[in-house]
């Protein structure tokens with residue numbers, strides 16, 4: 001069968017979320033560039049794939065999907081092989097899958113709203129728009145992030161990974177924005193949370209993560 005297609009570019013956080021899952025299950029894929037800076041994500045062709053005019057979009061035969069976490073779940077369900085890890089916890093029944101869902105929601109509802117403004121203010125806006133960092137937004141977000149990381153530190157003192165003793169989709173979802181957060185001047189914040197720091201280093205050591213972050217910049221010049 002022809003490889004699946006991911007529309008976007010490898011440096012984009014939400015595209016990276018999808019690429020990570022493809023790498024984890026070892027599925028063949030084609031990354032179809034969408035020239036973000038040229039506004040290609042707003043063309044009729046792309047809006048046809050994603051009505052919100054965002055990247056990623058995804059195509060598998062006649063199926064076209066958007067929303068990176070939904071695309072990622074599809075990939076993990078459809079392209080899982082016996083050799084690839086059960087990242088959605090669905091083998092373990094509803095209880096195990098529920099724990100993956102809880103911490104995947106925590107990433108989307110608590111972690112992302114705290115960490116992403118720091119990444120936008122320190123990296124994405126300056127690089128994409130030449131905008132100045134709004135330090136008030138950064139400071140407020142860092143305070144919120146400290147509260148969230150405190151909860152993570154507690155959780156990781158009880159279980160090896162967020163959803164339990166196995167690595168899961170919940171852990172994986174933290175990669176894209178944390179990767180860029182570690183390129184901001186505030187990376188040292190993680191040193192205040194040793195279990196979170198060790199969890200992050202464990203995530204960064206995964207072959208899938210290494211392959212995906214090889215295409216993501218770690219240094220930014222404004």
Ligand SMILES: N[C@@H](CCC(=O)N[C@@H](CSO)C(=O)NCC(=O)O)C(=O)O
Nearest residue numbers: 012013014015053054055056067068069
């Ligand atoms: N919830 C969606 C967010 C996609 C998104 O904002 N993508 C960004 C680039 S990646 O950060 C994007 O397409 N921005 C373009 C725009 O907002 O115009 C998802 O997870 O797929």
